Amino acid sequence: xxxxxxxxxxxxxxxxxxxxxxxxxxxxxxxxxxxxxxxxxxxxxxxxxxxxxxxxxxxxxxxxxxxxxxxxxxxxxxxxxxxxxxxxxxxxxxxxxxxxxxxxxxxxxxxxxxxxxxxxxxxxxxxxxxxxxxxxxxxxxxxxxxxxxxxxxxxxxxxxxxxxxxxxxxxxxxxxxxxxxxxxxxxxx
Amino acid sequence: xxxxxxxxxxxxxxxxxxxxxxxxxxxxxxxxxxxxxxxxxxxxxxxxxxxxxxxxxxxxxxxxxxxxxxxxxxxxxxxxxxxxxxxxxxxxxxxxxxxxxxxxxxxxxxxxxxxxxxxxxxxxxxxxxxxxxxxxxxxxxxxxxxxxxxxxxxxxxxxxxxxxxxxxxxxxxxxxxxxxxxxxxxxxx
DNA sequence: ACCACGAGTAGACACCGTCTACAAAAGTTG
DNA sequence: CAACTTTTGTAGACGGTGTCTACTCGTGGT
Numbered sequence: 098x099x100x101x102x103x104x105x106x107x108x109x110x111x112x113x114x115x116x117x118x119x120x121x122x123x124x125x126x127x128x129x130x131x132x133x134x135x136x137x138x139x140x141x142x143x144x145x146x147x148x149x150x151x152x153x154x155x156x157x158x159x160x161x162x163x164x165x166x167x168x169x170x171x172x173x174x175x176x177x178x179x180x181x182x183x184x185x186x187x188x189x190x191x192x193x194x195x196x197x198x199x200x201x202x203x204x205x206x207x208x209x210x211x212x213x214x215x216x217x218x219x220x221x222x223x224x225x226x227x228x229x230x231x232x233x234x235x236x237x238x239x240x241x242x243x244x245x246x247x248x249x250x251x252x253x254x255x256x257x258x259x260x261x262x263x264x265x266x267x268x269x270x271x272x273x274x275x276x277x278x279x280x281x282x283x284x285x286x
Numbered sequence: 287x288x289x290x291x292x293x294x295x296x297x298x299x300x301x302x303x304x305x306x307x308x309x310x311x312x313x314x315x316x317x318x319x320x321x322x323x324x325x326x327x328x329x330x331x332x333x334x335x336x337x338x339x340x341x342x343x344x345x346x347x348x349x350x351x352x353x354x355x356x357x358x359x360x361x362x363x364x365x366x367x368x369x370x371x372x373x374x375x376x377x378x379x380x381x382x383x384x385x386x387x388x389x390x391x392x393x394x395x396x397x398x399x400x401x402x403x404x405x406x407x408x409x410x411x412x413x414x415x416x417x418x419x420x421x422x423x424x425x426x427x428x429x430x431x432x433x434x435x436x437x438x439x440x441x442x443x444x445x446x447x448x449x450x451x452x453x454x455x456x457x458x459x460x461x462x463x464x465x466x467x468x469x470x471x472x473x474x475x
Numbered sequence: 476a477c478c479a480c481g482a483g484t485a486g487a488c489a490c491c492g493t494c495t496a497c498a499a500a501a502g503t504t505g
Numbered sequence: 506c507a508a509c510t511t512t513t514g515t516a517g518a519c520g521g522t523g524t525c526t527a528c529t530c531g532t533g534g535t
Contacts, residue, residue, distance in 0.1 A: 257439075258435070258442055
């Protein structure tokens with residue numbers, strides 16, 4: 098494992114263990130046992146390193162959505178929605194980093210590739226349900242990618258607001274599962 | 287206007303003009319024409335100042351949702367949803383600050399008060415539609431606040447993902463209005 | 476006259492990201 | 506083998522940031 102990869106894994110560990118505030122360039126260098134300037138030999142700056150970390154987050158998210166249990170298109174889409182929320186709740190720091198424009202570089206090709214792959218997979222599940230013969234009439238007129246974007250945004254907002262904490266005491270009980278059920282009922286009910 | 291209020295308005299101006307990255311304690315002090323340490327005479331730290339700014343953001347958001355045109359409960363709820371998205375798109379920096387836990391103090395009483403007020407108002411609109419006699423059968427069994435939280439999360443995710451930019455090229459056309467229409471159709475269709 | 480207090484200043488400290496000059500190690504090539 | 510190049514790492518510096526402390530300067534009250 099080259100030094101570049103070692104820095105990425107060290108940063109990932111630091112991120113999940115100590116949160117997004119701890120992922121500082123000097124902190125990563127210290128945790129990796131190198132001097133504070135060493136990371137800049139392998140990355141043009143902090144944004145590039147953290148972009149690589151965030152890209153791994155999207156990879157992990159996609160793996161979750163790939164390993165869904167078999168079932169009807171409807172069951173698989175519902176499982177994918179749960180997966181998204183589960184991922185965000187299980188990896189709050191990574192989830193935050195993945196959408197923090199000030200920490201990562203949105204133009205990074207690897208990041209665009211991996212995030213697009215997640216969305217494409219999700220849109221595919223939506224399309225599968227739309228064209229399922231045994232489940233007809235589900236949003237027949239709307240573009241699958243537009244529908245997927247809308248549904249994904251709902252899940253994303255749920256995860257974001259839950260992690261934000263503002264709605265915790267106000268509305269949900271002890272987990273966003275209840276609200277997710279309402280959301281899924283609205284789209285799939 | 288006391289010095290505390292002047293610092294808040296200066297910070298707000300700096301935020302909307304130059305983005306969330308520009309809202310630094312020293313930058314605010316310079317923009318206000320005082321020395322770099324002066325703000326700490328009126329705020330315990332940066333988080334308290336920015337929390338006051340974010341609280342104003344929630345106040346402005348609530349004003350938007352209060353000044354909705356008259357109409358049926360259904361029309362008013364739809365207008366409120368558009369208002370939320372409009373606010374986020376019109377004030378992207380403020381919207382980002384309002385949900386950045388690392389910049390504000392989520393425990394700040396004023397912040398909790400104002401954000402709760404927005405949610406309460408939104409939940410009231412949801413409740414009005416639920417009990418509207420001319421529009422029966424809309425999610426009759428679910429708690430109004432839970433339903434409001436789910437719907438709000440959908441709007442929030444839409445705004446967040448749009449401002450993030452990842453879905454722009456991928457799915458929406460040139461504005462999130464299309465996706466919002468899909469979302470509203472799912473909940474209210 | 477005194478003094479307490481609100482408000483501001485200047486300097487220091489510990490971080491941070493980034494840049495530069497330098498050194499060592501590793502691989503490549505004559 | 507020797508010389509050279511590339512990779513990798515180091516140490517220091519610079520400007521920026523949030524926060525703390527000591528000090529100053531009015532202003533109003535007793």
